[in-house]
Amino acid sequence: MTRLILASQSPRRKKLLEQAGIPFHTISSQVEEKTDPTLSPEELVVSLAMQKAEAVFKKNPENVVLGSDTVVSIDGRVLGKPSDKKEARDMLRMLSGRTHEVFTGVAVLSGDKTRTVCEKASVQFYDLSDEEIDGYIKSGEPFDKAGSYGIQGLGAVLVERISGDYFAIVGLPLAKTIRVLREFDIVGDWQA
Numbered sequence: 001m002t003r004l005i006l007a008s009q010s011p012r013r014k015k016l017l018e019q020a021g022i023p024f025h026t027i028s029s030q031v032e033e034k035t036d037p038t039l040s041p042e043e044l045v046v047s048l049a050m051q052k053a054e055a056v057f058k059k060n061p062e063n064v065v066l067g068s069d070t071v072v073s074i075d076g077r078v079l080g081k082p083s084d085k086k087e088a089r090d091m092l093r094m095l096s097g098r099t100h101e102v103f104t105g106v107a108v109l110s111g112d113k114t115r116t117v118c119e120k121a122s123v124q125f126y127d128l129s130d131e132e133i134d135g136y137i138k139s140g141e142p143f144d145k146a147g148s149y150g151i152q153g154l155g156a157v158l159v160e161r162i163s164g165d166y167f168a169i170v171g172l173p174l175a176k177t178i179r180v181l182r183e184f185d186i187v188g189d190w191q192a
């Protein structure tokens, strides 16, 4: 078994860490995500990332554990994953023709150290017609994603431009995460 555990069930996060050549294995945190409405989006994603990392670390105290969380923010509202079609439609209507922020928090824990980081990106959406929104929802893509879209999939056609770290939108700010992991002596195959 490798020393680093990714506390996530997200196939995207797994793929991104693999892309960076980091050896790790995955254990899903299964935490019930506790959200506190008084927190800013930055504080919220860091707190949820910590909850996920801590849940897995408790059972694996010899390991280094990485947890992460992503939310979308617009007009002072935080959007997580939609619970049904209606919620997905409401979210996509809200994002249509406007710029929103995506925040991803990362928490890394070991026996003697804790580090947290947050990365933000801005995403400008094209104007979306109701037909386009309904067609996109039919693809099934929105349901396991914050803000009801996936920029790395079919959702790419909704996006006019982005500013910031693309990988923070997909769920793991890769370069920043790698720099944190180096503090825990976790390096990629290519660096070893």
Ligand SMILES: Cc1cn([C@H]2C[C@H](O)[C@@H](COP(=O)(O)OP(=O)(O)OP(=O)(O)O)O2)c(=O)[nH]c1=O
Pocket (backbone or CB within 6 Å): 007, 008, 009, 010, 012, 013, 028, 029, 052, 068, 069, 070, 071, 072, 081, 102, 144, 145, 146, 147, 149, 150, 151, 152, 155, 169, 170, 171
């Ligand atoms: C905005 C956006 C979000 N997302 C995803 C990233 C996250 O996986 C998801 C937000 O849900 P999260 O609760 O951050 O993560 P998760 O439930 O998928 O996985 P885990 O908690 O086990 O780590 O939305 C995309 O894949 N593409 C996008 O463009």
